[in-house]
Amino acid sequence: MNTERLPSLKRTIAAICMLLSGMAALVYQIVWTHQMSVAIGTAQSAVAIMLASFLGGLALGGWIAARWLNSSLDAGKRYVLLELFIALWAIALPFVFPALQTLAISLLASGSLLPPDAGLPQFGVYLIIVMVAFAPPTIAMGATLPILVRAVRGETEDVAGLYALNTFGAAAGAVLAGFLLVPYIGLTAASQLGAVANLAAAALAWRHLRANSQNAECGEGSGPRPVPRLLIAAGLAGIATFALEVFWTRLLAIPFGGTTQGFAFMLGLWLAGLALGGIFAARKTGSAAIALTAGAVLSVLGYIAILVTGAAAKTAVLALFPGAVAFGMAYPRFVDAAGGDPARSAALIYASNTAGAVVGSMLAGHYLLESFGFGGTLLVAALLLFLAAAAASPNMKAASGFAGCALASIGALLLGIPEPYSLLKNGVVDSDTSGELLSLSVGRVATVEVRDRDDGIVVRSDGLPEALVPRAGMPPSLNDQHWLTVLPALARTEARSMMVIGLGGGVSLETVPSWVRRIDVVEIEQRIIEANRNIASQREVNPLADSRITLVHNDARNSMLRTRKSYDIIVSQPSHPWTAGSASLYTQQFVALAKSRLADRGVFVQWMNASFVDPHLMRSFLATVASEFKVVRVYEPVPFNLIIIASDAPISPESGFVRVGSTSSKLFKRAGILSAQDFAWSLLLDEHSVRQLIKGVELIGDDRNSMAFETGPGRGIMTRTALDAITKRPAEVRADSAYSSLRLAQAGLLPFSRTTENSLLAAARQKGTAGDYAALAAMDENLASLIPTEPGYASANHLRAAWRLERIGSLRPDLRGDMSREALDIVDAALSVETTTDLLIQRATLAQLIGDDAMLAETALVFAHVVRQGSSSEIETRRSQALIAALQRLPSTVIQRRALSALAGTY
Template sequence: MSRRRRKHARQHPIVAEASNTRAFEPGAGVLIGVVACFVLSGFAALLYQTAWMRQFSIVFGTSELAVATVLSAYMAGLALGATIGGRLVDRVTRPILVYGLLEAGVALSALAVPLLLALANLLYIGVLGDQPGPADASGLGQSFFYLVVAFVVLAIPTGCMGATLPMLTKYVVRSDAQIGPRIGLLYAMNTVGAVGGTVTAGFLLLPALGLSGTVWVGVAVNGLVFLIAATIARSIRPGESTRAKRVQAVEIERATGSAHRFNPIGPGWILPLMLLSGANTFAYEVLWTRLLGHILGGSIAAFATMLASFLGGIAIGSAIAARFATNRDRAITGFILAQAGIAATSIAIYESLHLLIPETLGLTGNVPLAIAILLPATLFVGATFPFAVRILARDERDAARSSARVYAWNTVGAIVGAAIAGFVLVPLLRYEGTIELAVTINVVLALAASILIMRKRYVAAIASAIFLAAVIFAYRPLLPEEILRTSPIADSREGEIRYYEVGRSATVLILEEDGYLNLRTNGLPEASTNLKGAPPYQHNQRLLSTLPVLARPDTRDMLIVGFGAGVAVEGVPPSVASIDVIELEPKVIDANRLIGPERQIDPLQDDRVHIIINDARSALALTAKRYDAIVSQPSHPWTAGASHLYTREFMALAKEHLNPGGIFLQWMNTQFLTESLLRSLCATLLDVYPYARIYQWQPEILFFLGSDEPLDIERTMARTGRPLRDDPLHYLEKGIGSVEDLLIALAMDQENIERFAAGSRLLTDNFNRMATESSVAMERNETLSFRSLVDLFVPYNPLLQDDSWIHNDFPVDLEFSYISER
């Protein structure tokens, strides 16, 4: 060292030590270990997020409001953790050890989440419960409760997650040139781990281990990270921590210095720009996943594929940008180009999406399509983070704090996006308006960055202004009609579009074809109804609400879960005095109001009908009202809004809201079931309701009946004539004119269901095989065809059994010639 430098070191020992700390580079092995920890950390985080979202949906329901508040609470914890970690990181002398302790904190607090959720459920029912009728999801008290409880339950684990990035940044960034590259590397590798967690949870862990098993895997991974981090911390030279402690004063002084004060033009503007960018990114995620759902379907595996593709693009983009974010000037240029790139690629993908629709729909074989659609724009999305951190950070001593601030602001933006994208923005603007607004925001961000962060970027500012003018005045995206007509399970794309709206939880479409109105949600066929003048036909859905009255003629109060096209409501006998209908998507009701004057029967004009917009489980949990019959007709058992309505817990919840002797009816289409799932559904019904029956009026449609009192429907009808004699015309219109018509539809009675379901696994919230197996079986053509269903049911049909009560203990003589003809 020269004499002058030695003299300066003696006069300014702290500053000298600050310079010397740059020499303490982590070795290659240590750096690899740190990066590996962050990969595993991202892996565990997405395991938790996947499992927690489904666990919360069990308590709060799957309404868009409930999902948005839980997701907002999750990200709020991340932002809070990043903020606190950024403020404290300058005082930390052993960041790797602290990082390991944070990971241990995630693991321990994750174990407490199920217990806290159970307590939250008790509090939820205690505070908001005992309402006179099913609760509507639009209430402010309910949404506020969702947000507060979700944040309290998730604050510790997500807070610990959010604080990890600044801790690792403090250790791995040791020079100014390393800020962008190494922070970009950490961010990219953490996202790579998140991709792995998403795929592993959706395709492997949830089907194999269920929700609690998936969480335990996350806990084990966090525990492994703690051990690795603790080992690395022990291997670091003790002197390094001592030196780091001596430069604390310099770091804190610099971190709170004049550079962080507001300036009209300066790097501090990158924070609000990243906030807006985070909100805009979430709008894109809602847009692309909704549109891709028409092609890939709405299963857990399909969503995992889309999310993994989205995160994969972010990881690759961050890794690429890290190589270029070596100084502030290059980072500003990179950020401007990234925002412009998001806009340009999003326009290109949206306008060409109809050309990419494959001949074979569904998830199988179309994973490359999801990647091709989501990857281009997300590459640029991922690039924004390392560029933003490099813009904000003055030097390596400010890197950890700056990374925490950028992460926190960007996550707050994502919270805003989660709160308004699916709930307000996309429903208000629809797909075509959303893409136009999102692209405009990206170009505005590019223009703002070129003007506000540094002076004399005239070329970038002019180019961004021209691009913005072109978007505002020339870009007019059209509705994605070809995508809207596409369905993963319906072949027909024909018919006139009579209604199209993007709702909070689903895209609702009505197509008119051959005198019928066909309603779809997210591309999935829900129901059809007749136009005035169309030929009459026997609609099995009308029997959904008729059968409970056949079983209990004195039924007065009925609950129907799912409105669809309102056909089940059409079939409610006049003797029923009150009909509550719970519908998740308000646009479904709007669509039915629009076509009401044109249909043969408008169920919304029935004075007995009361519509509740909510998730069925959430609505029922908050009311003390009881019914004589509950009809549950969710259509597609693998989707998020329906899969939790086939479990033992929901059936038990329904039973709690039935009067003594009340009827629970579950609709099911066997094209969604394997033999194993069918047996499990029967076993689940029997586990809740001691008395059960299965009826089959159409080849692939089954009605499951359950009650706490015996179901001797046919013999009671033969003795009393009820309810047929009460209103014979109504029942004749539904195809029921005699007891023989009911016996023809009887597929299994009590004794035969018990034999059929013996030894089968139950469907539960924790291990919901409907959600994980149904769509996979459909794509593999492993579900029950009509012929296989007939062969399966023949040994259990009491009509075909010589020793059954039908042939040996029936109170009247039956017309077997009529039965054989039918």
């Protein structure tokens, strides 16, 4: 074997080539993952297949390289051909994606069914398509390192150095793609720049490396192959390290808020750690077994540090770095231990290690995290690392010690390890961690937390709030999530079918009018579905008990691409536009897809939290919707929560309300819609205003999705002043009547202002103050004539309930219940307009008469919060004490105890 080494200049050129090659590879991985998610959806099976195919190609490339080392073609030229092939494939691939999407749709078409993310046919089709698209270039990528080692006639320290530089390049590529290339120039251009890096590497190699082994290198690579135990150890290490990469990515997505840049930073830091480990390995210190053991111990210590310190800040990401450094030392040390031809050993160890990475990524994402949680997944990875260390150990004594550590990991796994709740509970959008934790579960897409708070049951996904679910017995309140389904249904009273994208807390499904007969709900995370089932008994309305609803576990684009099913209404309610599952629901291509699934005169609805975007992004999204639909309106029933409704036909929910209001009044009141006038004060932008606002604005597209990269926790926050400036319709302008002012105040958009009482109400109040309830009863018909659009409606209802409460005690027992419920309807109607302590006390009294303990506790809890927000008085103190006495007679429950505690703080 020829061991003559190359001059330092050429070795430097080889190092630069590896740096460029690694950088291009990670740019491709990030870009191609985004492009495939657009083509086939972001369902977990699609993402997993993409990652597995990428890693599988690298592994196969290493295996093929080991058999191509003795080719008659010069190794430098072989390396040039590999880089050229990768570049040409990358240039062509973006233009092939539409054909791949068409093929997938044709093979997986579900006709009139909305398909779930399940089944071997889908898995098989996606696997074949992804392999055809990505296997050729990734195989070539996997072969570059061993071929370049041969080209420079490298020794084992050269393997470590080239590996380190290749990985440093990968880290740089991840950061560049996530922070600069994809956000600013788009997916296609980023891919082309990756190709430029490959072409540059090819040019350098052609100029400096292609003549380094002129005589076909015959006989090189004929040394012994790595012993099987080393290949097994490398495979186990690959499983463990990639399971840990998935583990850290999912865990630390929470303090990063699930942003794409956060993922790119974590991936870059992980790869930088591996690269640094490769540099240390070049010094030939330690062994693979020691490196793997150190990585396992450091990973566990980093996890324990999070448990102990409760680190919820982004600095918690540093917990992954020391372990990554140790893992980076392992690969070169494996090659060193294998002996023989460094190029052949590098190829075979690389193939085995990367094949393990395929298994590790699939195992962690599809089984370990769901079955064992974060702590359990960490211990399983540590167990595999100790087993790999035992297999890599040169003597039995050392192997026995590592095997003992593996047994200790099994013991710890059986005993259980705490979940890092201190980190998981601190969301970057909603930091309220009060109340009782009901459940915390790790799913394939997200970690789902359900918490019972004073204001309702909050459902969070990766620390981001999905919904606030009202509990049974809570007073009525204005809820924009109810408007998501009621508004389009009123705009199309002839609608019979609806699709809802995103289950969340199921709140939007609670008020779907009866004339909608079929509702398909698509939810990407199975744990969200389970969370809704678990809290069904605690809520006022259980939407999953509605026979009209069909739940589909899948990504929305995946389902919609594969079906030709059409709907009268499509409601899209993505929560946070920067997350992978939501960002693709804001592009022009998705809006066009949704429109293609609408029936004639169909209505499309999109929810948007304006506080997550800046004025430019808001205008861009409105322009995106308006590019597909002729009519676009924007409603704001509560501050910053926008409901964008679009159609090719006129939109007039107020007309629909007039037509069907009397038949569904109870449902509309539950949604906080009391009158046709509610659609006037809540209208932020009409059709004409939208068209004026979007002139000259760039659309949001799949190739450069600005919604994914220009939003995030703490970024692009819209202020009230900015929103009013671009819409030119602040709350003061919308307050064109006393009723509008009242409703805007109830929505939190204007301060409350008391209006002068009319003569009827003033006279009634005098009778009530004097205790003349017979006179009040005589005035009831006139008081009932006041409608929610008139000032004094809440006060009138309070007086109407007052005489009923006085009379209930004198009625026969069989009549008391009917009058109590009648009075409760009156009080709740008033509370839907204005929340006062007088009304809440009446409601609490009625709850006692009806015997509804949950209503009493919930009403008392709201009363306590209202009193604490205002100024306490002697009468409020007496009321609080009376409520405490009433609550103390109830069985102890979480809400009862919480209400007692809140009331105790009111005086």
